[in-house]
Amino acid sequence: MKCKLENIEIYYEICGEGFPVLMIHGWSRDHRGMKGYMEPIFKTRTNFQRIYFDLPGMGKTKGESGIKSTDDFLKVVIDFIEFIIPDRNFIIVSQSYGGYLARGLIEKKCDLIDGILFLVPVIIANHSKRILNKPSILVKDSDLLSTLSPFESELFVSIATIINQRVWEKVKLTTPNIPDMEFLNKVQEKGYSFSFDVDKTYNKFDKPTLFILGRQDSVVGYQNAWEVIEKYPRATFAVLDKAGHLAGIEQDELFNSLANEWLDRVEYHNSLK
Numbered sequence: 001m002k003c004k005l006e007n008i009e010i011y012y013e014i015c016g017e018g019f020p021v022l023m024i025h026g027w028s029r030d031h032r033g034m035k036g037y038m039e040p041i042f043k044t045r046t047n048f049q050r051i052y053f054d055l056p057g058m059g060k061t062k063g064e065s066g067i068k069s070t071d072d073f074l075k076v077v078i079d080f081i082e083f084i085i086p087d088r089n090f091i092i093v094s095q096s097y098g099g100y101l102a103r104g105l106i107e108k109k110c111d112l113i114d115g116i117l118f119l120v121p122v123i124i125a126n127h128s129k130r131i132l133n134k135p136s137i138l139v140k141d142s143d144l145l146s147t148l149s150p151f152e153s154e155l156f157v158s159i160a161t162i163i164n165q166r167v168w169e170k171v172k173l174t175t176p177n178i179p180d181m182e183f184l185n186k187v188q189e190k191g192y193s194f195s196f197d198v199d200k201t202y203n204k205f206d207k208p209t210l211f212i213l214g215r216q217d218s219v220v221g222y223q224n225a226w227e228v229i230e231k232y233p234r235a236t237f238a239v240l241d242k243a244g245h246l247a248g249i250e251q252d253e254l255f256n257s258l259a260n261e262w263l264d265r266v267e268y269h270n271s272l273k
Contacts, residue, residue: 069191
């Protein structure tokens with residue numbers, strides 16, 4: 001489905017009925033990645049309405065010339081929320097850059113947000129200022145790599161900490177459509193960081209929160225996330241070994257367990273209202 005906002009048409013999909021869950025994917029990804037992570041969890045939790053959508057320039061949402069910065073991306077997400085679930089409470093599941101946007105939403109929609117899951121979130125937009133690990137591969141199936149095309153092999157090695165058939169099958173399922181890199185590169189060069197200090201726009205977010213980081217993540221790291229933990233007094237903070245920026249895939253059983261426990265906390269929190 002598509003919805004027409006002020007200056008952009010957004011592609012989205014809605015699965016199920018119940019309490020809204022807004023899924024915000026990462027940079028150069030699309031909604032299919034979030035579906036791959038989350039739909040297995042909701043097979044046994046039928047009381048949530050999952051809202052998947054594609055950010056500008058990604059998936060089936062085109063980039064528009066009037067969108068030049070992360071500030072503009074945030075406005076698009078706010079407009080989308082107000083179109084799809086006006087005045088309704090909701091929770092957020094975010095991945096990578098989606099976590100950066102989620103922190104921006106706290107200041108704008110805090111009263112309506114009842115919980116946030118941060119999967120390998122971008123904490124510091126400026127890549128050079130992140131505390132990062134060097135890329136490392138802890139499990140490597142060379143026989144598998146020999147069966148892949150040169151492009152597939154290079155892609156897999158560049159993002160994975162665990163290289164085996166199980167992880168590869170899930171990577172294939174969550175690989176996005178080719179994004180509009182010309183559009184995204186312009187945003188990344190000139191407006192990838194918020195124009196404001198996102199963590200100073202609110203005091204504390206005191207609702208059920210979950211941070212899941214990869215110990216071997218060489219894209220966003222894990223240490224910078226600890227610097228904001230006191231903003232989230234209801235947060236579980238998990239750093240997973242044998243996991244990089246694909247932590248939700250490489251350690252899928254742990255991810256599913258932690259995500260389910262977070263949803264339990266959300267449901268209990270909402271039952272007290």
